[in-house]
Structures are given as C-alpha cells and as structure tokens.
Amino acid sequence: EMMAAEPFRIKMVEPIKTTTKEERQRKIKEAGYNVFNLESKDVYIDLLTDSGTSAMSDNQWAGMMLGDEAYAGSKNFYNLKDAIKEVMGYDYFLPTHQGRAAENVLFQLYVEEGNYVPNNMHFDTTKAHVQDKRGRPVNLVIDEAYDAKKNVPFKGNMDIDKLDNFLKEHSDNVPIVLLTVTCNSGGGQPVSMENIKEVSEICKKYNKPFYLDACRFAENAYFIKLREPGYADKSIPEITREMFSYADGCTMSSKKDALVNIGGFLAMEDEKLLDKAKVLGVLYEGFPTYGGMAGRDMEAMARGLLEVVEEEYLQYRINQVNYLGEKLKEKKVPILEPVGGHAVYLDAGRFLPNIPKDQFPGQALTVALYEEGGIRGVEIGTVLSGRDPETGDHDYPELELVRLTIPRRVYTYRHMDVVAEAAKIIHDKRDEIGGYKFTYEPEILRHFTARFAPV
Numbered sequence: 257e258m259m260a261a262e263p264f265r266i267k268m269v270e271p272i273k274t275t276t277k278e279e280r281q282r283k284i285k286e287a288g289y290n291v292f293n294l295e296s297k298d299v300y301i302d303l304l305t306d307s308g309t310s311a312m313s314d315n316q317w318a319g320m321m322l323g324d325e326a327y328a329g330s331k332n333f334y335n336l337k338d339a340i341k342e343v344m345g346y347d348y349f350l351p352t353h354q355g356r357a358a359e360n361v362l363f364q365l366y367v368e369e370g371n372y373v374p375n376n377m378h379f380d381t382t383k384a385h386v387q388d389k390r391g392r393p394v395n396l397v398i399d400e401a402y403d404a405k406k407n408v409p410f411k412g413n414m415d416i417d418k419l420d421n422f423l424k425e426h427s428d429n430v431p432i433v434l435l436t437v438t439c440n441s442g443g444g445q446p447v448s449m450e451n452i453k454e455v456s457e458i459c460k461k462y463n464k465p466f467y468l469d470a471c472r473f474a475e476n477a478y479f480i481k482l483r484e485p486g487y488a489d490k491s492i493p494e495i496t497r498e499m500f501s502y503a504d505g506c507t508m509s510s511k512k513d514a515l516v517n518i519g520g521f522l523a524m525e526d527e528k529l530l531d532k533a534k535v536l537g538v539l540y541e542g543f544p545t546y547g548g549m550a551g552r553d554m555e556a557m558a559r560g561l562l563e564v565v566e567e568e569y570l571q572y573r574i575n576q577v578n579y580l581g582e583k584l585k586e587k588k589v590p591i592l593e594p595v596g597g598h599a600v601y602l603d604a605g606r607f608l609p610n611i612p613k614d615q616f617p618g619q620a621l622t623v624a625l626y627e628e629g630g631i632r633g634v635e636i637g638t639v640l641s642g643r644d645p646e647t648g649d650h651d652y653p654e655l656e657l658v659r660l661t662i663p664r665r666v667y668t669y670r671h672m673d674v675v676a677e678a679a680k681i682i683h684d685k686r687d688e689i690g691g692y693k694f695t696y697e698p699e700i701l702r703h704f705t706a707r708f709a710p711v
C-alpha cells in the first residue's frame with residue numbers, strides 16, 4: 257500500500273543555526289572535548305538524548321492552559337491517573353519530577369546494603385540509584401546483546417537461565433527484579449512479551465517484586481507487534497496493558513514515551529506500597545497529587561501517554577530511526593544491529609579499531625561528529641561506564657558506542673541525511689582520528705563534567 261508520511265503537519269518551528277567548522281573546533285576545545293559542556297545554541301542537530309526533547313502536540317499544549325495548580329487534589333492528577341489506568345492498567349501511582357526520582361523512591365523502599373538488583377541492563381541512573389542505596393546492580397541480559405553485529409529481534413531479553421540460577425544462589429539478597437523496556441544500554445533493543453512473562457514467572461517462583469523500567473514502553477510494544485508471533489493484530493494499548501500485567505509496577509521517565517519535557521512516576525498494583533511511597537514522595541517530590549510537577553505538566557503528560565500508543569505515531573517514529581540506520585549501513589558505517597527504537601548506535605569500537613579503549617574511541621567519534629557536522633551524539637562506552645570500585649581501573653564495557661538519539665517529532669528525514677553524510681565523511685578519514693585522555697576526571701558520573709585533551 258502507499259507509503260506513509262509524518263502523521264502530523266508542523267504549526268511552529270524553532271530556527272536552528274549552522275556554524276562553521278572553525279567555530280566548532282574552537283567551541284569543542286573550550287568545552288574540554290565534552291559535548292555535555294556545549295551550549296545548545298552551538299549545536300546544529302542535537303542527538304544527545306531523546307529524554308525531555310520531544311515536541312508536544314497542539315492537544316498537549318492546549319492541556320498546558322488547563323493546569324489545576326491546587327496543592328492537593330489537582331484535576332490533572334486524576335486525568336493522569338485515568339491515562340495510566342488506560343495504557344498500563346495500574347490503579348495506583350506516585351507522580352515524581354522525573355524517572356530517576358521514581359527510582360530513588362522505589363529503591364529506598366526495597367534496596368538495602370549489599371543487596372543485588374538484577375536487570376536486563378541497568379541504565380546509568382538506575383545503576384547509580386541502586387549503588388546510592390549500597391545495592392549492587394547486576395546485568396543478566398542475553399549474551400547476544402553484546403554482539404553488535406548480531407541481528408536478532410529481541411536483544412533486550414533477560415537471560416532466563418541466568419536469572420533463575422542467580423536467584424537460586426542469591427535469592428535472600430535480592431529484594432526486587434527489574435526489566436528495562438526497551439533496553440537503553442544495549443542499543444534501544446526491545447524485550448519480547450514471552451520474556452516479560454517468563455521473568456514474571458521466575459519472580460513469582462522466588463516471591464520477588466518485579467518492576468519494569470518503562471521509559472520506552474510504547475516503542476517496545478510496537479516491536480512486539482511487528483516481530484512477535486500472535487501480536488500483529490493486537491492494538492498497542494492491548495499490548496502495553498499485557499506487558500504491565502506481568503509486573504507489580506513500573507518506574508517511568510515521562511520525558512521519553514509520554515512525550516513531555518519533564519515528569520515521571522512510580523506506578524504499582526499494590527495500594528499498600530503506594531502508602532509507603534507517598535511518605536518518601538512527600539519528602540523528596542512534593543504532595544502526592546503533584547509530585548514535583550505543575551498541574552499543567554501532569555495534564556500534558558496524561559495527554560502524551562494516550563498519544564504515544566497511537567499506531568500511526570509509532571510507525572513514523574520507529575521508521576525514522578530505522579531510516580538513519582539504513583542510510584549509515586548503505587554508507588558502510590559500522591552500527592549496532594538491529595537499529596534501536598529511539599537511537600542508532602555507532603559501533604565506535606569497529607569504527608576506530610586503532611584507538612585503545614583507555615583512549616576512549618567513543619569520545620573521539622563524538623567529538624568528530626560535532627566538529628564535522630555540528631551534531632551532538634553521546635558516548636556510551638568506557639567514559640560513561642566509569643571506574644570499577646574494587647580495582648579502580650576503568651570498568652570497561654563490552655561495547656564502545658556513540659548513541660545518535662532521535663528526539664520524538666522534532667527532526668525531519670533531511671536532518672537524518674545530514675547526520676549520515678557527516679558520519680560517512682568521518683568514516684572516510686577515520687585513520688586521521690586520534691584518542692583522548694582526561695584532563696579532569698570527576699569522582700562519580702564522570703561523563704557529565706569530565707574534560708579531555710587529544711592524546
């Protein structure tokens with residue numbers, strides 16, 4: 257049938273400026289070769305993150321005018337409650353100012369010193385909050401997740417045998433089991449419904465609470481519809497409700513798959529857990545009917561949750577990210593396969609094989625992308641991974657990646673072409689690219705504020 261264009265027309269634009277290569281070389285030097293230190297105005301195409309960078313719809317903007325800023329009992333809270341029930345099936349939730357705030361509350365309720373917290377793969381705020389409660393994050397994703405060239409449909413899956421064996425051995429020291437959908441650290445890879453069900457069954461066997469990290473739940477549902485037998489004829493809300501039915505609750509960064517610029521929540525089936533969460537919510541987030549957000553933010557989020565499960569939107573969203581991936585593959589630029597739901601991950605390890613891991617190939621490629629095209633990607637490799645607390649050496653990850661994260665409903669296909677062209681130009685002259693060393697290395701979450709110099 258006919259190909260589809262974007263399921264929207266544009267009513268407002270935010271002009272962006274190109275800069276010259278000389279300007280960019282000066283700016284990135286001043287930024288200590290760390291793109292997190294760049295000013296947004298100096299970035300042409302910003303692919304740093306899909307978090308909080310979405311464009312809202314007219315329906316959401318209209319909702320911003322309907323903020324009920326009552327301290328308690330805001331009507332927007334109840335509209336959000338209805339949207340969560342509709343899309344996730346949960347009856348209870350605690351609004352929070354963003355995803356990591358929901359992680360903070362959940363892990364304070366469950367994680368104690370020395371506990372292990374299994375997950376397919378912890379993203380860095382989940383890892384940081386588990387560690388903040390002196391817990392030990394454990395990644396139990398299937399082995400294929402670490403093979404960038406392996407093209408399998410559900411690379412985000414938990415390795416069920418690994419999880420079973422881990423719980424057999426450490427059950428007394430595991431307070432909760434997490435599953436991240438889609439799996440950000442592994443390349444935005446989906447988790448199959450069958451795998452979610454199997455994780456749920458294991459958690460019941462060992463009587464463990466099971467929570468989804470639901471940041472990109474709608475994209476995950478779309479991949480289930482496309483790739484998993486038995487789901488082609490199901491609606492996205494039917495798939496999302498089934499996904500969540502297997503878990504006891506979820507943490508949610510609404511800055512991703514709720515199409516808003518700020519906000520999050522912790523949702524659950526158990527009202528008693530909500531009572532406990534509310535106590536922490538009041539302390540860290542605000543009264544439990546606003547949780548660190550204005551009423552208008554909750555209204556925009558309620559409307560975003562209902563929009564993000566619309567099939568035309570998801571088809572456009574997934575296809576645009578895939579288009580960039582295909583363009584890069586045509587140009588023989590090495591990427592992680594299959595293409596993720598929210599990003600294309602350049603395989604910096606294969607792209608720059610002559611740069612040793614301790615000279616940060618991902619960082620070198622990230623800097624080159626900015627210098628060449630004013631494009632801001634993000635290193636997901638040794639820099640992000642930090643140091644191993646025991647050995648003090650870099651905690652080298654299996655993959656050295658640069659994530660090109662596509663904001664929702666913001667950039668056009670032409671922007672994707674420019675990104676692919678810049679990557680090709682760099683790939684053609686990759687032998688000229690050298691490594692980097694720290695000139696300033698912070699103690700924790702070093703990637704945000706570190707400064708580098710060319711080796």
Ligand SMILES: CC1=C(O)/C(=C\N=C(/Cc2ccccc2)C(=O)O)C(COP(=O)(O)O)=CN1
Nearest residue numbers: 305306307354355356379381440469471509511
């Ligand atoms: C799976 C998952 C996430 O991806 C996530 C945030 N991701 C982000 C935002 C980010 C975070 C840290 C460094 C750079 C960028 C992303 O760029 O990918 C959070 C925290 O949500 P929060 O930012 O709303 O607190 C929880 N789980």
